[in-house]
Amino acid sequence: MNFLEKSLNILSRDTISVLEIADYNTTGLKGAKEKVSSPFNNLVKSSGVSNKSDDAGGSFGIGKNAPYTCSTFRTVLYSTLDEENILAVQGVAKLVTHKQDNRDKQGTGFLGITEKDQYEDIINRPFIDAEVMKNLDELFIRKEVGTSLFVMGFEKDDTWKEDIIKATIDFYMMAILEEKLEVLVQDIIINKDTIESIIVKGENTHYREDDFKGMGKIKLYLLLDENLPKKVAYIRSNGMKIIDKGIYVNDIELLIPEKQGTETDLENCKRIYNAMKNLNIQTATEERVWAYLTHNVFWDYMRKRWPVEDANHQESFIKMRYLFSKSMGQALLRNGISRLWW
Template identity: 40%
Template sequence: MIGWNFPSNNYGRDSGFNDAGIEHFRGDIWGSLAREIIQNSLDAKCEESDKPVEVHFEFRYLPRQQFPGRAEFAGILRACKEFWKINKKAKIFFNSALDVVKSPEIPVLVVRDFNTTGLSGSGGDFGSDWYDLVKSEGASNKRMGAGGSFGIGKNAPFACSKLRTVFYGTKDKTGKRALQGVANLVTHRNEVGEKTQGTGYYGIKHRNQPLHDYESSGGFFFRDKVGTDIFILGFNAAIGWENKIVDSILENFFVSINREKLIAKVGDILIDHHTLPELLKVQIENNETSKKNYSPEYYRSLVSPEKTFVEKDFEGLGALKLFLLSSKNYPKRVAMVRSTGMKIFDKGHFRTPLKFAGVFIAEGVGLNEVLRQMEPPSHNKWVAENYENDPVFARRILRKINEWLNEKIRTISAPDDSEELDIEGISQFLPDDLDDVPFSEDEDKSTKAEKATPVKTYTVGVEYKPVPVTIVSGLEAAASDNLDDTKGIGELIEGCSEKNQETKTTEQGKPRESKGVSAVGEGEIKGGFPDRKGRKPIRHRDSEILESARSFILSPSKGIYNLLFRSRFNCKGFIKLKAVGEVGMEKILIKSAVEKNTRKKIDIIDKDTLGPIDFKADKKQGLIVYLENASRCSLEVMAYGN
């Protein structure tokens, strides 16, 4: 018998409306849809063909009478609504779903891929492509180097459906066709009063098998060529959905498209290596979101690199490549890409004044497999702890990648002692209020670390001119190779009147207490007192030694920083500095340091720790720090007190 079947849960766990797999993609349903589907299609490329994988997104309407098992499905929706009638969210959803199935036409997004293998194992083979996509949850048996690894991406289409219903169709390499519907709903009571599972299937009811002999040529669900179809019934065709899918494709797959591994079509919009440059240009002009997309800059670095670096065997795991292009307005970001051609994330926090864009591609099979296993279900970062085989090894690989990137990027940095800045950027050389509220966890720390604070009414002896200026006097000219003579710097800093820096207080007039400060630029403060042999510090009874701390770069070319802080206590202690990197922290090498006001030299321990320092409660203090390696970086500040 053919129809809808929701298996009995046999008095087991009930399935509610809030499905974690579907909710995972709610934040960006159309962008996630394109990313997950195309990733799966690239993984299924037919190796015997030299043609690129093609993925077509087409919006169509399905006549109501052609909806498979429509009357039976409507009854199931009513049963779901009745079972969960006290759940307001579920009630709203099922009322809307019933309206959709009653409509003369059902909106459907049809996604078809070509030059792929199709889904093998539709006969019910455990662990087959068909089984993993249609009959399993959280399972993936993809080959080494594939894009996905968790099997969660299959939920993205359901998040786009007002019916939470998807039909899968395929024709595999042997010519075998299969079609089956999957409805991800809720537990309800079936026609005999038994409670069901939340997921049901349309097809042959016995053992929930797919249909193999369906429709002759030309039907709505018919598949003629080898490949896979996804039919999202009740598609949520919100205004602008096509543009969001196109944006997602351009952002995530520009490498695959440029390398002619992928062609995508969204409605009438063709995206291939010929149309890619113009579409990226249009994307810049029509960007209506606050999210910054660096794909145009990445693309230019990929096709017209200033330098290309190739490592043929990185740590014994295979090849990797880096394409770099410098330009005044570039974002200092690198697109991190695996061999599938999909971007994983944007890497920042590079310690260089040079503005550039780059594309990193992990080519080696072994390297791709390691990185793939480090990715979370969203495939948007690499986390060493996700590599269950050996997290220590994974951390070492990430550190090595980070070091390799920094080394190559430094090779294109111009050895110039001056830095051209707009006059609005002058405020980054000045101390700001120490009591500023720290960055929140939700903010983009890398952007905040580089953003200049608006200029205040400080007098620093720099004449204003409405054109870009090069800061080469006062700050940098006074910063000699030896900080014994820091008079020039001191005078400049003293020009920033501290009376302009207000102390924020509570209503009772006591100093405002902070929960700590950000690790980017301002440092999370930890308590304790280290000894000179590096033994574990003894914790202070109050772990927050500093109420606030800020660092300002005085000279990128000479590695001179102004560190300002306010202590909660009167005590002796130490300050340890680290550079913030994408993969944890990097050690700072301090050449010398002096107190801002007295110019008294501060001792250095293990090249990264300053002290002992006399912390003064509720008093603004400052240090001038000179690093051995001249570069611009974000500093983490850690204070230890007895």
């Protein structure tokens, strides 16, 4: 059953699964009434764009594609109430380009208000304030300042709850320990007081608590097993993990082509995959990993294999080969390094 058939089948049911991801004690998404760059538009409509500061979590603007991969319909509903008491809701579906009546149609669709701007171009804006109440069920309306993402047709399995808890601890452990973040997954609260009881400590776990050079006590847990990956986490100042450096990528030597072409691709595919074959799917779909490798470790290769100066449309070329400009699956097959692994 293909993607569209599966989606139509699920839509025909009496109920569908919806996952809500909500934040609190935040400012909400500002700028819902603006037509261009704003926190609301950058999250909901832009690709590869972020207006966060460099030390903010997720400042690359690419992680926002993740919720779509969890939706059967590749559809997400954004609902926000900002500090100025502006309520806004917009739905986004990222499907596939197609033809209708011999005309090309784009793959992205919006739920909201369709109207024309001052140039007579059609725009899709969010429902604002009273429009939200008129068009949407109360389930999708924020009552407190903050933002909710509703993943429509949530593709859950028997371990979805445990998977979310593990990912939360993996990527936000420092933020939780520093009391910058508290997460509620159904009935499980993950905070500084509960995280130790949630992390399972096996018989091979070794623990030590000691004073660290007069700067205070530290707790050190070591899990010993010869089959464990050797990894070090790189973490932002806000407590969010950027990347696990468990692969010594500097030891991977790619063949650098003399000119732009495919003659080295097959051999480089083998080298990348053999060196990184133990990547789990979570890390392999993390676009920040490939962005780092593209712009740091394999920069010389990228400049030879994908020379920007030879491109007809340089901006779109950079987004496609050096960053990520399509849906997650397509983007991973177009980025200059991730395509070699995938």
